[in-house]
Amino acid sequence: MIIQGHFVPAKLGRVFVSQFGDKQGSTAILCLPSITEELNLARAILAKQCQAFANKGHPSFIMDYYGSGDSEGEFEDASANQWLDDVISVGQWLVQQGYKNIILLGVRVGALLLATNQEKLHQALPIQAYILWKPVTNGKLFVNQLIRIKQANAMMSGEGEKINWRNEILSGNNTEVAGYLLTAGFIEQLENLSITHDTQWQAPTYWLELASSNVSPATKRIVEGVEEIMVHTMTTPAFWQVPEIFDLPELTELGLVLLSEIGS
Numbered sequence: 671m672i673i674q675g676h677f678v679p680a681k682l683g684r685v686f687v688s689q690f691g692d693k694q695g696s697t698a699i700l701c702l703p704s705i706t707e708e709l710n711l712a713r714a715i716l717a718k719q720c721q722a723f724a725n726k727g728h729p730s731f732i733m734d735y736y737g738s739g740d741s742e743g744e745f746e747d748a749s750a751n752q753w754l755d756d757v758i759s760v761g762q763w764l765v766q767q768g769y770k771n772i773i774l775l776g777v778r779v780g781a782l783l784l785a786t787n788q789e790k791l792h793q794a795l796p797i798q799a800y801i802l803w804k805p806v807t808n809g810k811l812f813v814n815q816l817i818r819i820k821q822a823n824a825m826m827s828g829e830g831e832k833i834n835w836r837n838e839i840l841s842g843n844n845t846e847v848a849g850y851l852l853t854a855g856f857i858e859q860l861e862n863l864s865i866t867h868d869t870q871w872q873a874p875t876y877w878l879e880l881a882s883s884n885v886s887p888a889t890k891r892i893v894e895g896v897e898e899i900m901v902h903t904m905t906t907p908a909f910w911q912v913p914e915i916f917d918l919p920e921l922t923e924l925g926l927v928l929l930s931e932i933g934s
Contacts, residue, residue: 671724675740678733680759682752683742686734687760690717691724696770697798699723699730699929702757702780704806706816706850708910709738712777712803715909715918719775722922728929733760746844746851750809750859754787761795771798773932775925778910779812779860781805786863788872799873799932801925804880804910807888809863820847867891871898876928880921881908902928 672692677684701716703709713732720730734741735756737748761772772795776784781802784791791797806812813836820835839845840854875898879885883905885893893899902924909915 671721673721676763677742678760678763680736681755682736682747685736685742685756685760686740687763688717688720688732689729690720690731691727691729693729693768694727696768697728697773698764698767698769698771699728699773699775700757700761700764701730701732702774702776702784703732703734703739704778704780704910705735705738705753707848708778709734711913711915712910714916715921716775716777718917719922719925722926723929726926726929731760731764733757744851746853746856749855750783750863753783754790757783758791758794761791765796769796771796773797773799773801773929775801775803776805777803779806779809782807782809782812782863782865785865785869785871788870792872797873800871800875801928802875802877804878804908805865807865807892809860813857813861816847816852820845823848865892867894867896871896873898874932875899876931877901878921878924879903880906 674689676687676689678687701720703716704712716732720732723730735748735753737743737745764772774784774797782805784800817835835845839852839857842854844851844853877893877899879889879901882903885901885903893901904921906918906921907915
């Protein structure tokens with residue numbers, strides 16, 4: 671199986687794309703990862719899934735957003751709007767390679783980015799279906815989780831003064847959290863993203879509620895009665911949060927089953 675990397679031109683700079691498998695057929699799978707440390711922790715599992723797809727004749731691609739992974743740029747110069755542009759640039763590059771259909775696989779924040787920008791994505795790309803891994807449904811809650819990391823680190827380092835880190839960042843003081851420099855623009859754009867019951871789904875959607883045997887109440891409120899969404903639960907580890915998890919065969923196998931349902 672071929673594995674290779676590409677630098678794809680995008681608006682602010684080149685984004686790195688990992689390719690698994692040679693071109694076969696007319697459908698490509700484009701993976702939208704999460705961000706910050708979740709991107710790194712989930713990378714091995716996502717790569718395993720892409721290898722399995724490729725071994726079944728379905729070429730797959732994982733992109734690194736601008737300012738993350740091996741792409742050009744710095745994280746503090748990136749934003750949700752820029753990452754959407756990156757997705758469109760990579761998707762259009764796939765079309766130039768001869769692919770006529772694209773399946774989007776969104777992981778965590780990648781799923782949030784996908785779900786909240788469907789109209790723009792469908793205007794630009796020939797999207798066939800979505801696969802979502804444990805979607806972040808509320809950008810503000812995700813930002814709060816990042817801020818709590820900063821608060822915990824500040825307490826452990828013995829900083830006496832209690833600081834409202836969110837206000838600090840929004841006032842223009844860029845702040846490092848777990849190795850990533852957060853800016854006001856980053857926070858404002860991410861906090862504006864949310865998936866709700868009113869979200870308009872424009873393609874068949876396979877929603878994987880991972881690390882759980884039940885659908886959460888928040889997810890139920892979103893998916894209940896929505897014909898386009900098929901929900902699957904699986905009690906995997908929370909591999910986007912836990913280090914040293916490199917292989918989840920049951921998740922990989924489910925991905926192959928879903929792909930056969932999509933009919934690529």
